[in-house]
Amino acid sequence: MDILIAIVYIILFLILMVFVFSIGMLKPFMPKKEIALVLVVxxxxxxxxxxxxxxxxxxxxxxxxxxxxxxxxxxxxxxYLDLSSATNIGDLKQNLSQIDGFKSFNETGITFFMWSFNDQELAYFNDVIGNIDSHYGNYTVDPSGKININLEPGYNSNSALQSFSNWYKLVYGDSIAYAQIHAKLVVSSSSLDKFENALLERGIVANHIDGPVQNVINQTNSSMLSYNQFVAVSGVVGVIVSIIGIYFDNVIVGWRKFKKFIKR
Structure with missing residues (x-):
């Protein structure tokens, strides 16, 4: 939010509190039974x-x-980025590496979305995936047809996709229409906004961010009041300001007596 807008909002709230304070100062001119109404207002x-x-x-x-x-x-x-297999990973990495604050960009895995597997198909894919490419690391095969494969460090996703695609065409006589590439981008915290904007220009949004900045944001969010709680606290502030206005004359008189006592 713009600083000027923030200042305007604070000033408007203070004006409301001055109004509430002024209502409280009208106590000498109103019946005692209406003081409760003043607090409610x-x-x-x-x-x-x-x-x-x-x-x-x-x-x-x-x-x-x-x-x-x-x-x-x-x-x-x-x-942590989830990218379409249609994404030009090399071009993306090159563009990101030219931004000040770039640390590293690594392709960490690929995901294929197949059909729902029966027990026989599930067992078959679990047995064969590890033999398709020696650079495949750990992998999981879900009965829903989702296959997650981790890549060895330094191995590029294009080669990993090609290996799977060649095997699939050989066995099933068809081509893989879509796959997802997982990548990890490490950047300087001070340049985080630049990289988020650069990714957004390509229609890419990180599905998860780890680091000191995100940790502080998450911790702050978890400790904040809910909307209703915050509004209620603001109402209590209004009541306190009103009470100060109601007893303001007594406070002034007491302060003057105190000053006279100190002088004596």
Whole structure:
């Protein structure tokens, strides 16, 4: 959120609190039984102010906390990407490597989506996958037809896809229409926004991010109040301000007496 907009929201909320305070100061001119009504009105005004002016700022707090962590030297973020097999991985890696803050880009695995396997097919795929390519690492075969294959470090996904495609065509006489490539991008925390924007321009969004910045954001999010709780707290603030206004005259008189006592 723009800093100017944030300042305007805070000023508007303070104006509401001044209004609530002013209502409280009208106590000498209203019956005692109406003081409860003043507190109710103060709670409603405080809640409305919190919902419309403070809550949007409150939601920005995790990102604000993350900005501090981005500036810590040496911090790195790891972005986990799921890419279409139609993606030009070499071109993507080259473009990303030219951005300041680039650390590494590695293709970690591939996923194929087949048909639902019966028990015989499931056993067959579990037996044969490891023999298709010696650079395949651990793999899992799900009865739904999803096959996840981890790649050995340094092995490129294009070769891995070609190996599977050649085997599949040889056995089933057909071509693989679609596969998913998994990659891991490591960048400097201070440059995280640049890489997210560069990926977004290609229609790519990281499915998961690990690192100091994301950890701070996640921790802050987990400790924050819910929307209803925050609005209720804002209402309580309005009540407190109203009470200060109600007893403001007594506070001033007491302060003056205190100052006279100190002087004596």
């Amino acid at each position: 103060a709670f409603i005004i405080g809640s409305i102010g919190g919902a419309f002016f403070l809550e949007p700022l409150y939601q920005e707090f995790p990102a604000f906390a993350g900005e501090f962590e981005k500036n810590v030297p040496g911090n790195e973020e790891t972005l």
